[in-house]
Amino acid sequence: xxxxxxxxxxxxxxxxxxxxxxxxxxxxxxxxxxxxxxxxxxxxxxxxxxxxxxxxxxxxxxxxxxxxxxxxxxxxxxxxxxxxxxxxxxxxxxxxxxxxxxxxxxxxxxxxxxxxxxxxxxxxxxxxxxxxxxxxxxxxxxxxxxxxxxxxxxxxxxxxxxxxxxxxxxxxxxxxxxxxxxxxxxxxxxxxxxxxxxxxxxxxxxxxxxxxxxxxxxxxxxxxxxxxxxxxxxxxxxxxxxxxxxxxxxxxxxxxxxxxxxxxxxxxxxxxxxxxxxxxxxxxxxxxxxxx
Amino acid sequence: xxxxxxxxxxxxxxxxxxxxxxxxxxxxxxxxxxxxxxxxxxxxxxxxxxxxxxxxxxxxxxxxxxxxxxxxxxxxxxxxxxxxxxxxxxxxxxxxxxxxxxxxxxxxxxxxxxxxxxxxxxxxxxxxxxxxxxxxxxxxxxxxxxxxxxxxxxxxxxxxxxxxxxxxxxxxxxxxxxxxxxxxxxxxxxxxxxxxxxxxxxxxxxxxxxxxxxxxxxxxxxxxxxxxxxxxxxxxxxxxxxxxxxxxxxxxxxxxxxxxxxxxxxxxxxxxxxxxxxxxxxxxxxxxxxxx
Numbered sequence: 001x002x003x004x005x006x007x008x009x010x011x012x013x014x015x016x017x018x019x020x021x022x023x024x025x026x027x028x029x030x031x032x033x034x035x036x037x038x039x040x041x042x043x044x045x046x047x048x049x050x051x052x053x054x055x056x057x058x059x060x061x062x063x064x065x066x067x068x069x070x071x072x073x074x075x076x077x078x079x080x081x082x083x084x085x086x087x088x089x090x091x092x093x094x095x096x097x098x099x100x101x102x103x104x105x106x107x108x109x110x111x112x113x114x115x116x117x118x119x120x121x122x123x124x125x126x127x128x129x130x131x132x133x134x135x136x137x138x139x140x141x142x143x144x145x146x147x148x149x150x151x152x153x154x155x156x157x158x159x160x161x162x163x164x165x166x167x168x169x170x171x172x173x174x175x176x177x178x179x180x181x182x183x184x185x186x187x188x189x190x191x192x193x194x195x196x197x198x199x200x201x202x203x204x205x206x207x208x209x210x211x212x213x214x215x216x217x218x219x220x221x222x223x224x225x226x227x228x229x230x231x232x233x234x235x236x237x238x239x240x241x242x243x244x245x246x247x248x249x250x251x252x253x254x255x256x257x258x259x260x261x262x263x264x265x266x267x268x269x270x271x272x273x274x275x276x277x278x279x280x281x282x283x284x285x286x287x288x289x290x291x292x
Numbered sequence: 293x294x295x296x297x298x299x300x301x302x303x304x305x306x307x308x309x310x311x312x313x314x315x316x317x318x319x320x321x322x323x324x325x326x327x328x329x330x331x332x333x334x335x336x337x338x339x340x341x342x343x344x345x346x347x348x349x350x351x352x353x354x355x356x357x358x359x360x361x362x363x364x365x366x367x368x369x370x371x372x373x374x375x376x377x378x379x380x381x382x383x384x385x386x387x388x389x390x391x392x393x394x395x396x397x398x399x400x401x402x403x404x405x406x407x408x409x410x411x412x413x414x415x416x417x418x419x420x421x422x423x424x425x426x427x428x429x430x431x432x433x434x435x436x437x438x439x440x441x442x443x444x445x446x447x448x449x450x451x452x453x454x455x456x457x458x459x460x461x462x463x464x465x466x467x468x469x470x471x472x473x474x475x476x477x478x479x480x481x482x483x484x485x486x487x488x489x490x491x492x493x494x495x496x497x498x499x500x501x502x503x504x505x506x507x508x509x510x511x512x513x514x515x516x517x518x519x520x521x522x523x524x525x526x527x528x529x530x531x532x533x534x535x536x537x538x539x540x541x542x543x544x545x546x547x548x549x550x551x552x553x554x555x556x557x558x559x560x561x562x563x564x565x566x567x568x569x570x571x572x573x574x575x576x577x578x579x580x581x582x583x584x
Contacts, residue, residue: 014399014406024456030432032436033429036431036435099319108330110563113573116534131349207335234501252431269432272425
């Protein structure tokens with residue numbers, strides 16, 4: 001047994017294929033980005049080494065900070081609107097039981113499994129100012145004065161794209177809370193019932209505190225995925241108008257492939273990874289100190 | 293977390309009735325509102341995919357076409373090259389998902405059971421991989437894939453898909469393998485069996501719920517991916533299903549109904565899969581999320 005567990009040939013066989021692919025397509029590119037980030041390469045032609053200049057410029061680039069601010073806005077609205085709603089509806093759903101519980105659970109999750117290109121292009125049509133569903137519904141409800149250029153107005157475009165992402169992510173958040181609720185121990189409720197606790201006491205004194213780990217994990221996940229947003233933006237507004245709905249991942253893509261500033265785009269990539277890692281570390285720290 | 297219970301009353305508010313109390317009526321009312329919000333946009337999409345292009349500009353939010361325009365779907369199928377893209381999607385996803393599952397299990401086994409020098413470093417790097425956004429690797433991978441000539445083959449998708457789904461897969465599998473008693477493996481070794489026996493006859497069957505979770509998580513990530521396919525592949529020959537929508541948006545810009553038909557067709561495979569495998573998928577995702 002002992003010699004088997006230390007058999008190098010077996011270990012190599014188990015680890016190498018997967019790990020090699022991982023290094024090749026995840027770790028090595030980060031290194032390559034650091035290298036290209038230090039050049040002025042446009043993507044074609046000659047390449048000059050310019051040191052830290054790109055990195056300094058990114059940190060002074062207004063759009064970089066707008067993108068981070070937009071990610072923060074998305075995270076904020078997800079956490080204060082989508083998540084409380086998802087938690088409440090997970091609790092309600094749990095009360096329904098039987099076939100209708102399964103039916104609603106299925107319906108809520110459908111937007112999550114549909115390809116992001118379909119949902120994004122669909123929402124572009126919903127927001128269209130000439131034939132879009134949203135303006136028509138507003139008219140139908142006698143709220144015609146609320147009609148907007150949903151994706152064309154720089155003042156509201158961010159909220160429009162946030163709505164798309166919250167719509168698509170809602171089922172996911174709900175399902176995680178729902179699973180958390182289903183995993184709660186029955187005997188605590190039995191005890192509460194015997195002690196004569198009412199429904200609201202049970203909810204706020206037992207259910208919510210017991211769900212705290214699930215809530216924390218779900219919230220951390222929401223913040224990180226807010227930071228990583230790209231496809232929805234790329235396929236709806238491409239960050240526009242101006243850079244009103246810009247996100248980091250989309251910005252680096254535009255820089256490299258539309259403005260032919262490949263080196264600069266790579267510098268953004270590197271800083272993007274750093275921002276993600278710092279956020280994860282900070283959230284984990286907050287999470288840990290909160291727990292005990 | 294204990295066994296997840298679906299379709300049962302969890303009774304968190306200690307009311308066990310299934311009768312139609314006013315409280316239940318309110319719950320159903322709220323659930324229906326959210327369900328409509330989640331699903332109505334998709335109904336709108338399907339509805340107008342069967343209409344004439346101009347119908348979209350009418351005042352109605354849903355229409356009953358006098359004669360459903362199935363012609364739209366025919367154009368979508370043929371000009372959207374749906375069968376071609378679908379076949380590519382199936383090839384790429386079957387290979388990526390199988391290899392991700394295999395490598396996740398073998399790596400997780402090496403991380404939990406085997407004793408080797410760089411185990412902790414490798415495991416930390418893999419965990420780090422879960423935090424690195426795919427978008428930060430788009431630019432360097434674009435360059436290196438072209439340089440190596442793999443962007444003109446299925447490998448241009450299979451490699452990054454495995455690389456980015458492997459960390460979560462390995463993470464989920466390590467959690468499960470840890471909970472398997474070692475005695476079974478010891479007896480296999482005594483009987484003269486090797487690592488092949490252990491992986492395929494012990495680990496795979498005993499970690500079935502986790503394997504299903506990894507399959508589902510990997511499949512939905514890679515099936516719906518658009519941005520990697522858009523960035524890495526140079527030839528339409530290897531492109532996947534989301535591209536049908538992307539190509540159509542330009543080509544048939546004013547043929548709204550046909551565009552809606554393409555979107556419906558692209559959404560359909562994962563939707564059908566979800567409806568058929570509903571219980572497995574829900575359970576798989578929640579097991580993964582709660583453990584992760």
